[in-house]
Amino acid sequence: MFSVFSDTEYYILIPGAVVASLIAYAVGWVVYALWFHPLARYPGPRFAAISNIWYAWSWTSGRWPTIMKETHDKYGDIVRIAPNDLSFITPQAFKDIYGHPVKGRKLFLKPEIFWKTLSVPGILFIMDPKEAQEKRDLLSPGFSPKALRTQESVIQNYTDQLVETITRLSVKENKTIDISDAFNWVTFDILGELAFGESFEAVKNAKTHFWTSVITSANFISILPGLLMRLPILKLASPWFMTKEQEGIYDMHRRLTMEKIRKRIELGDLAKDDFFSHVLKGEMSEEELASQASTFMVAGAETIAIVLTGITVFLGQNKRTFDELKAEIFSAFKDTAEIDGESTSRLPYLKAVVEEGLRLFPPVSGLPRVSPGETIDGEYIPEGVIVMAETRVMGRDKRNFSDPDTFKPERWIDEKHTMDRRLTNLMFYMGPRGCMGMQMAHVEMRMILAKLVFAFDWELVDPKYDLLRECRQLVQTQRAAVPVRFSPRCA
Numbered sequence: 001m002f003s004v005f006s007d008t009e010y011y012i013l014i015p016g017a018v019v020a021s022l023i024a025y026a027v028g029w030v031v032y033a034l035w036f037h038p039l040a041r042y043p044g045p046r047f048a049a050i051s052n053i054w055y056a057w058s059w060t061s062g063r064w065p066t067i068m069k070e071t072h073d074k075y076g077d078i079v080r081i082a083p084n085d086l087s088f089i090t091p092q093a094f095k096d097i098y099g100h101p102v103k104g105r106k107l108f109l110k111p112e113i114f115w116k117t118l119s120v121p122g123i124l125f126i127m128d129p130k131e132a133q134e135k136r137d138l139l140s141p142g143f144s145p146k147a148l149r150t151q152e153s154v155i156q157n158y159t160d161q162l163v164e165t166i167t168r169l170s171v172k173e174n175k176t177i178d179i180s181d182a183f184n185w186v187t188f189d190i191l192g193e194l195a196f197g198e199s200f201e202a203v204k205n206a207k208t209h210f211w212t213s214v215i216t217s218a219n220f221i222s223i224l225p226g227l228l229m230r231l232p233i234l235k236l237a238s239p240w241f242m243t244k245e246q247e248g249i250y251d252m253h254r255r256l257t258m259e260k261i262r263k264r265i266e267l268g269d270l271a272k273d274d275f276f277s278h279v280l281k282g283e284m285s286e287e288e289l290a291s292q293a294s295t296f297m298v299a300g301a302e303t304i305a306i307v308l309t310g311i312t313v314f315l316g317q318n319k320r321t322f323d324e325l326k327a328e329i330f331s332a333f334k335d336t337a338e339i340d341g342e343s344t345s346r347l348p349y350l351k352a353v354v355e356e357g358l359r360l361f362p363p364v365s366g367l368p369r370v371s372p373g374e375t376i377d378g379e380y381i382p383e384g385v386i387v388m389a390e391t392r393v394m395g396r397d398k399r400n401f402s403d404p405d406t407f408k409p410e411r412w413i414d415e416k417h418t419m420d421r422r423l424t425n426l427m428f429y430m431g432p433r434g435c436m437g438m439q440m441a442h443v444e445m446r447m448i449l450a451k452l453v454f455a456f457d458w459e460l461v462d463p464k465y466d467l468l469r470e471c472r473q474l475v476q477t478q479r480a481a482v483p484v485r486f487s488p489r490c491a
């Protein structure tokens, strides 16, 4: 057959044509993304507008809130952080994105690009709003005020055990305590008992249980499915993300979880209002119960451990605040047995310390929704755009909080700080998918903190400890070791 090109020319021309098409496509995409895309008018880093790499890099850098703060400071209240993603930081945007829809507004749902999981989803990861509401209804008796009152005895028990363990290690054996691990022991023991009917005995053994260590180190793995949807090319690197050895550990973890949940099912209705007493009548499969239990652990134990770790550091670095808290607690209680959910709810300074710890060192943020084609803070956002209100940035915005980088519990009490108080409970989000365990979290944090302050004096081994530098900030903050010296409280 007649041909105008020789074989050698074909070898050059075909790859050349492929490369030229790729370059044309890339140039076309860049032009479209920067000037013609529906989000083209929103400011932000140029690289973020043309590629998901900026988002992926920021998300995995461990500095997400810092990068987002710098980005919002530079570009304003609405920033384009990926070709199809916007981040907002005004209180009205927060309400519009996460709140219950009012006055005919449409609901913002959880997008697959972030919430997709590889296994049966626990409540947090369910995207269908009807299914999520059904599960919330099914699980809500375990989070009712009545249930919380009975759950308090579990909190009391493990917090008292924590005081004993710290006394043994620090006072009798003269050791420093990594308080970040100690909070992880106590919060997982509490939730272990409430979800599986048995604790991990971590406080008693002063040692993180295998089950817990896997789930806390899986923090990074949990964001992978979403990242792979954004950047499918990363699939080539999956052997580095998930080695054979890690896969084996996760398999063992799954088996152990199933064993634990089967044991819980055998225990039946424990008549003590734990998380599952109300749903064991065959309403959820074994696999689903296991998944819900694991979700509760991530959502409800590690979160509290993170905030309490932050508060311990802030108190260790702010003598006046620590003294004020001590004064309130010592005058309120004569005996540690008096410390419970109700009695601590009457302590304004303690509550303010908890609120301030949540503001400055929240455990999670950057949890996205997808726009149904609706306004956010007066701005129409087209359907399908991924949006979020970056609460870790909002918590340090000087328009929301005066002197925002300072640990100042007074801002939640003093009349002159009325502006600061609009955003209480910001870090628990709000609306149909807001935190189910908020009340429990407050009670648990107040009780643990009050009992530790009642029993001990403490000081940081490194008084200049820099929380934000030491702890990686991913979707969920990753705790780092925080060595603390405890001594019995001076009477």
Ligand code: HEM
Residues within 6 Å of the ligand: 123, 124, 125, 132, 136, 296, 297, 299, 300, 301, 303, 304, 307, 362, 363, 364, 367, 368, 427, 428, 429, 432, 433, 434, 435, 436, 437, 438, 440, 441
């Ligand atoms: C300091 C402590 C805590 C913080 C800051 C926190 C924060 C949050 C946030 C921000 C969400 C919403 C996620 C979203 O809408 O995208 C959430 C959901 C949730 N939290 Fe918490 N949480 C805490 C403690 C707890 C505790 C103690 C529990 C008890 C098990 C718990 C159970 C849940 C559950 C079940 C959901 C899922 C609700 C749903 O998907 O509909 N949380 N939490």
